[in-house]
Amino acid sequence: MALxxxxxxxxxxxxxxxxxxxxxxxxxxxxxxxxxxxxxxxSNDAQLRSMLAGGGAVTFNCNGNGSPATIVVxxxxxxxxxxxxxxxxxxxxxxxxxxxRIFYVDAGVFGSPLGFTLRHIVLANGDAGTGYGGxxxxxxxxxxxLDDVTVQHCxxxxxxxxxxxxxALGNLxxxxxxxxxxxxxxxxxxx
Numbered sequence: 001m002a003l004x005x006x007x008x009x010x011x012x013x014x015x016x017x018x019x020x021x022x023x024x025x026x027x028x029x030x031x032x033x034x035x036x037x038x039x040x041x042x043s044n045d046a047q048l049r050s051m052l053a054g055g056g057a058v059t060f061n062c063n064g065n066g067s068p069a070t071i072v073v074x075x076x077x078x079x080x081x082x083x084x085x086x087x088x089x090x091x092x093x094x095x096x097x098x099x100x101r102i103f104y105v106d107a108g109v110f111g112s113p114l115g116f117t118l119r120h121i122v123l124a125n126g127d128a129g130t131g132y133g134g135x136x137x138x139x140x141x142x143x144x145x146l147d148d149v150t151v152q153h154c155x156x157x158x159x160x161x162x163x164x165x166x167x168a169l170g171n172l173x174x175x176x177x178x179x180x181x182x183x184x185x186x187x188x189x190x191x
Contacts, residue, residue, distance in 0.1 A: 042069035042092070045077070055081030060092050067091070076101040079116045082108075088121030096126030096135065096154070107139030108170070117145040126154040126164075132191070133166030134182060142170040146177040156184040161191035 037051035042062035048071060051058045062069040070093040088094075096102045102123050105116045126135035134154030138144055144167075151164040163184030165172065172190070179189040 040064055042071050045071050045073045045094075048073075049077055052077060052079065052084060052086065053081065055084045057085045057087070059087045060089055062091065069093070070095055072097045073102045074100050076104050078104045078106060080106045083115050085117040085119065086121065087119040090120045090148070093122040093124055095124050098125045098127050100126065101128040101131065101133055101137060102126045102135045102154075104133070104137045105139060105142040105144055105170070107168075108141035108143060115143045115145075117147065118149045119147045120149070122150045122152065123154070124150075124152050128156045128160060128166075130157050130160050132156060132160050132168075133162045133164075134184065135164050137162065137166045138168055138170040138172060140168050140170065142168075144170065145173045145175070147175045149174075149177040150180065151178070151182065151189075152180040154182045159185040161186045163188040163191075165190045167191070 036056045037054070037058050039048050039051060039058060039060045040062065041047045042060065048058070060066075060069070066089070068091045072095050074097065076096075094102050103116075123135040126133075128134045128137065131137070134156050135151050136144070154164045156163055156166075161184055163182035164179045166187075167190065182188050184191065
């Protein structure tokens with residue numbers, strides 16, 4: 001039995017496929033334009049906090065000359081804007097001063113996971129108390145990438161999990177990163 005080509009059916013299938021693709025493009029949500037910024041005041045976390053609220057790519061030029069700096073974060077910075085990147089340029093340490101968690105990455109929205117990337121930075125001395133994630137806590141479905149990041153000397157108390165990092169069913173990726181000397185009731189480094 002030989003198969004025959006029917007041009008009418010081929011055109012109908014091609015038209016239907018084109019309409020489905022066009023409908024997909026029309027219904028797709030465009031990602032918001034994100035601001036970028038350079039933190040120059042590293043004496044406290046105010047400028048950093050303000051720039052992270054807008055999302056986008058945030059870098060550092062501490063004191064206008066790129067000198068190394070430790071910035072104490074208090075209270076914890078909550079990341080709620082998608083597609084946010086923070087690059088410390090291998091010169092910045094963010095510290096919880098043994099009193100605060102440094103970052104909480106809010107839950108992603110279905111179909112649009114929250115993306116937070118940390119690069120070339122140290123997170124140190126975070127303390128979530130009896131909460132989870134001494135330095136970094138991730139909400140459900142949050143997406144976090146740590147690229148050349150050190151997470152160290154962070155803790156939680158009692159039975160709380162994730163001395164360094166707590167991941168609540170999110171997507172956590174570590175590339176060339178270190179999780180060192182963190183402590184918790186369960187999952188001292190990552191839980």
